Amino acid sequence: MNIVIKSLVIAGAISLMSGTALAAENCAVGKTVTDGVLTIGTGNPAYFPWVIDDNPESGQGFEAAVAYALADRMGFDADQVVWTRTTFDQAIQPGVKDYDINMQQYSITEERRQTIDFSSPYYTSAAAVLVRKPAVEAGAQPNIASLKGLKWGAAAGTTANELINSLIDPEPQTLLYDDNADITEALKSNQIDAVLLDLPSALFTAAVLLDDGVVLGQFPSDATGELDQFGAVLEKGNPLLECVDTALAEMGADGTLASIEARWLQSETGVPVIE
Amino acid sequence: MSKDMQTGTPAASEKVAGFSKQARQQREIRLRRRSTLIATVSTISVFLAIYILVPMAPGWEKVQHSFFNWEIFEKTFPTLLNAFLLDIAIFAWSAPLIAIWGLALALARDARSPALFPLRLFATVYNDIFRGVPVILTIYLIGFGIPGLGLPRPWNSPYIWGSVALVLSYSAYVAEVYRAGIESIHESQRAAAKSLGLSHWDTMRFIILPQAVRRVLPANMNNLISLQKDVALLSFIGPVELLRQAGVFKSFYANFTPYLGAALIFLAVTIPATRFADSLMARQDKERR
Numbered sequence: 048m049n050i051v052i053k054s055l056v057i058a059g060a061i062s063l064m065s066g067t068a069l070a071a072e073n074c075a076v077g078k079t080v081t082d083g084v085l086t087i088g089t090g091n092p093a094y095f096p097w098v099i100d101d102n103p104e105s106g107q108g109f110e111a112a113v114a115y116a117l118a119d120r121m122g123f124d125a126d127q128v129v130w131t132r133t134t135f136d137q138a139i140q141p142g143v144k145d146y147d148i149n150m151q152q153y154s155i156t157e158e159r160r161q162t163i164d165f166s167s168p169y170y171t172s173a174a175a176v177l178v179r180k181p182a183v184e185a186g187a188q189p190n191i192a193s194l195k196g197l198k199w200g201a202a203a204g205t206t207a208n209e210l211i212n213s214l215i216d217p218e219p220q221t222l223l224y225d226d227n228a229d230i231t232e233a234l235k236s237n238q239i240d241a242v243l244l245d246l247p248s249a250l251f252t253a254a255v256l257l258d259d260g261v262v263l264g265q266f267p268s269d270a271t272g273e274l275d276q277f278g279a280v281l282e283k284g285n286p287l288l289e290c291v292d293t294a295l296a297e298m299g300a301d302g303t304l305a306s307i308e309a310r311w312l313q314s315e316t317g318v319p320v321i322e
Numbered sequence: 323m324s325k326d327m328q329t330g331t332p333a334a335s336e337k338v339a340g341f342s343k344q345a346r347q348q349r350e351i352r353l354r355r356r357s358t359l360i361a362t363v364s365t366i367s368v369f370l371a372i373y374i375l376v377p378m379a380p381g382w383e384k385v386q387h388s389f390f391n392w393e394i395f396e397k398t399f400p401t402l403l404n405a406f407l408l409d410i411a412i413f414a415w416s417a418p419l420i421a422i423w424g425l426a427l428a429l430a431r432d433a434r435s436p437a438l439f440p441l442r443l444f445a446t447v448y449n450d451i452f453r454g455v456p457v458i459l460t461i462y463l464i465g466f467g468i469p470g471l472g473l474p475r476p477w478n479s480p481y482i483w484g485s486v487a488l489v490l491s492y493s494a495y496v497a498e499v500y501r502a503g504i505e506s507i508h509e510s511q512r513a514a515a516k517s518l519g520l521s522h523w524d525t526m527r528f529i530i531l532p533q534a535v536r537r538v539l540p541a542n543m544n545n546l547i548s549l550q551k552d553v554a555l556l557s558f559i560g561p562v563e564l565l566r567q568a569g570v571f572k573s574f575y576a577n578f579t580p581y582l583g584a585a586l587i588f589l590a591v592t593i594p595a596t597r598f599a600d601s602l603m604a605r606q607d608k609e610r611r
Contacts, residue, residue, distance in 0.1 A: 135573060136572070136578075139388070139572075139576040139577070139578075140388065140578070141381060141384035141385045141387070141388040141389075142381050142384065142385075156574070158574055158575045158576065159574075159575065159576035161387075161575065161576070161577070162387065162388060162575070162576040162577055163576050200560065203566055203569050203570050203573065204569070204570075204573040205573070206574075208570060209574065220562065221562070222480065222560030222561065222562065223557070223560065223562050223566055223570065224558075224559075224560060225558060229466075229558070229559070232466045232470070233466070233480075233559070233560060235470060236466055236469035236470040236478060237469065237472075237473075237475065237478055238469055238478055238479070238480055238559075238560060239560070283384075
């Protein structure tokens with residue numbers, strides 16, 4: 048009798064556990080572009096350290112790693128994940144999408160929410176100021192007064208331009224470029240003094256792309272608000288959003304996101320905070 | 323020949339029957355009215371079909387939200403207009419330089435003295451290269467490359483080198499247009515000028531160029547219109563002009579409506595310019611007849 052009750056309890060517990068696991072895994076069934084496959088959009092090219100060597104299939108790099116962990120939570124094996132390349136514009140154009148979720152450092156903003164859906168954030172980035180040694184030698188310092196006098200550059204499609212205007216409001220007009228490669232070129236040719244980037248990109252550019260790059264400082268994250276929280280983009284009204292958010296919440300709660308971040312993104316210590 | 327025949331027939335038919343002429347006139351009026359009616363009905367029905375059918379498409383609401391969003395249009399349009407001032411400025415300082423440098427290149431290609439052959443060779447190679455390379459590539463190469471050599475500020479400004487790139491590219495096109503104009507002036511005029519004792523350059527200055535430049539004015543107007551749109555390419559190397567500003571708004575709102583605003587601003591300039599070029603061409607045609 049006792050044994051029967053015990054085994055019943057165990058069976059019940061097991062079915063309950065598998066039930067909840069199944070609920071999370073079944074959530075995405077029938078909601079993806081291709082049945083049984085999760086299609087994830089990334090940039091063309093996808094940049095370090097978000098995707099290493101422009102090869103998201105390897106799972107190397109912060110966003111690639113998050114994507115595979117996320118897919119796993121949603122019940123997709125690694126071989127059920129398909130990558131596709133999109134530009135920012137393709138991600139926001141109206142009509143049928145060829146991806147389920149799109150991850151390429153999209154900052155979550157209210158304005159963008161009018162047209163697309165964002166998952167809850169998978170990374171909160173500090174905005175960092177990248178300069179070259181000559182600017183430091185000329186007296187650039189990590190405070191607003193000093194930053195105001197610099198000639199700024201930023202990538203046009205990002206929220207950096209907004210941040211420069213709201214946080215620094217520099218005197219010379221800000222120049223805008225298509226991507227980080229062009230910004231780096233403008234820095235090298237001394238057409239701009241300073242660039243606002245997310246901290247991981249700033250550290251990478253300073254260390255690898257520039258001979259004399261210096262990350263001058265970073266803004267405290269409460270100053271930049273929601274502007275530099277990265278979320279995955281989904282078509283507006285996509286029912287998959289709920290599944291993605293559930294999975295991301297789990298990954299945040301059990302430390303998965305933090306450990307992926309620790310592995311792929313350089314530590315933020317040593318970069319002074321801008322006053 | 324055919325004109326003679328036409329003037330011949332009405333006179334003949336008039337004699338044959340005054341009655342039939344009136345009937346024919348009435349028929350012509352009827353025909354004209356009918357074709358006006360058909361044109362009106364077909365135009366209205368096409369627009370009506372677009373107006374009714376397009377919003378019936380399942381994705382229309384999303385398209386409308388993304389491309390024809392009045393709220394965003396209202397918010398962004400004043401800033402876009404302001405950004406267009408930069409396009410106008412770049413255009414204003416580039417166009418005269420293009421006209422001058424293009425003319426110089428055309429003259430170099432027309433140099434006839436054997437001693438000036440290197441000049442001719444230079445102009446030919448120049449035109450081949452700059453007409454063959456996409457403008458945007460020239461802008462990247464010159465706009466980033468030359469300041470990269472270590473020029474001090476403000477001489478490394480993207481405004482300067484971007485404009486230089488535009489001038490280099492466009493003058494190659496303009497030079498070819500000028501050359502076509504120069505070559506269209508009949509050789510006998512040069513001979514006549516020579517017999518009057520005019521030197522090569524005086525012939526060019528007083529006889530050939532005044533006619534050639536006027537003759538190719540409509541073609542050069544086309545180049546101007548195209549330049550007016552291509553100044554936007556400077557945005558690739560930093561300046562925030564109309565197209566870039568629209569792109570910034572597009573990213574900020576995740577909405578394409580600002581591009582519609584930019585298109586309207588461009589059209590507001592290019593359509594009058596195109597009509598002006600057309601009327602110039604029509605006037606020249608009339609003068610030549």
